Amino acid sequence: MKKRILLSGLAFMVFSFAGFGQHCVDFNSLNPGDQYGDGINAVGEVIFTESDIPVSVEYFEWNTGGTFGTATVNNPSGFGSGNVMWTSNINLRFDFTQLSYPVTKVTFIYADYGGFENFSVNGHPIYVGELENIPAFPDVSISHAGTANGGMVTIYGPVDELIVGGQEFELDDICTFEVGSDCVDFESQTLGKEYGDGFNAVGEVVFAESGIPVAVEYFYWNTGGTFGVCEIYNAMPDFGDGQIMGMNNINLKFDFTQLGFQVSEVTFEYADQGGHENFSVNGGPVYVGELTAAPSPPGITMSVTTTSFSGGEKGLVSLMGPVDTLLVGGQEFWLDNICVYFMVDMEENPEAAASVVQLGQNYPNPVVSETLIPFRMKEPQKVTLEIFNNMGQKVRTLFEGLSPSGAHEMLWNGKDQHGNPVPAGIYLYSLKTRNFSRIRKMIVLD
Secondary structure, three states: OOEEEEEEEEEOOOOOOOOOEEEEOOOOOOOOOOOEEEOOOOOEEEEEEOOOEEEEEOOEEOOOEOOOOOEEEEEOOOOOOOOEEEEEEEEEEEEEEOOOOOOOOEEEEEEEEEEEEEEEEEOOOOOEOHHHOOOOOOOOEEEEEEEOOOOOEEEEEEEEEEEEEEEEEEEEEEEOOOOOOEEOOOOOOOOOOOEEEEOOOOOOEEEEEEEEEEEOOOEEEOOOOOOOOOEEEEEEOOHHHHHHEEEEOOEEEEEEEHHHHOOEEEEEEEEEEEOOEEEOOOOOOOOOHHHHOOOOOOOOOEEEEEEEEOOEEEEEEEEOOOOOEEEEOOOEEEEEEEEEEOOOOOOOOOHHHHHOEEOOOOOOOOOOOEEEEEEEEEEEEEEEEEEEEOOOOOOEEEEEEOOOEEEEEEEEEOOOOOOOOOOOEEEEEEEEEOOOOEEEEEOOOO
């Protein structure tokens, strides 16, 4: 049960934290004005390492030919906070293979001031064009949030390396994530095992994996419905790994409330070979139709990336926001790798738990209508929490006053001090005390 406490008329929420692997390259270990590339380094040379991630400079490709330009550390800038990297006809390569965990998700933010970009994952041929039009890459799913002038790119792994750069292009906060073992991947189940009609009652929990109970549920058509069956299969050549779940007119419900922490993101992979799907989050109304057309549930930012395969389409769905339950199913439908991401430890260092004040990443991010900003106080003290635009102009003071000790979340509804919705773009939020100041970034969408 989440506990809400009132603080000067504003609602905060107590929540628990669970850590997972995360490392970020934010260029803050470098000096403003440092330059790399042509005349300074060789193509492919490692120029620095941050958070155990070696970064090298690489050749930049145009549609015909290419060049080896320069990268410069900028600060201050109209984009990002702290240092950022300006790339002019050059690429940066980020090598994640030195980390102590398999990287399953990478995010970065960027600003595009002209020309086009380069992008590649895991050594595949370089894409030349605009980042909002990134095509499908083998073995990963990619989503873009923002505008033609900038935004956030999310890559769902496995990701061993990333190459990215541009012509008039700034880059910041290249962050890795590890999903760990908190996935329902059906590997613990018996091949050929069936569930549903004739085997179980509607709503019955049929198994649990990674601490996540899974129940079978009624399937809805546009009029009426039925209670069908699902079965454990081997992965198809073009979909899934190991074992997968085949579903025929039935839903599965995944209950994340037993995990002991607030789930801040859920992803799942699916293949659709006919009929329509059912979809619901946090007990909301069941959507009937194609997942690609499903609206985002309240308080959730939803993205769906798809590719064609033999007999249909396959895709990856990302749900960013507090997710307690997920219901999903279909008629000729396959599921695999339903994975949860936790609230990351507030700081990226092992001493985080001992910090007097900690500021976490907002979620969902990007922001569509509202977002939660988490922070933790070791002891009561006066704090100021503020929102700024990317020009450093204050948009809103969310809270100023005495905060009790403990972990809190502040809700921001995407409006300025006068109650007007802010325009889409990159924003900063700042937490200050007498002896502490921390800034993080977020993206607001229309």
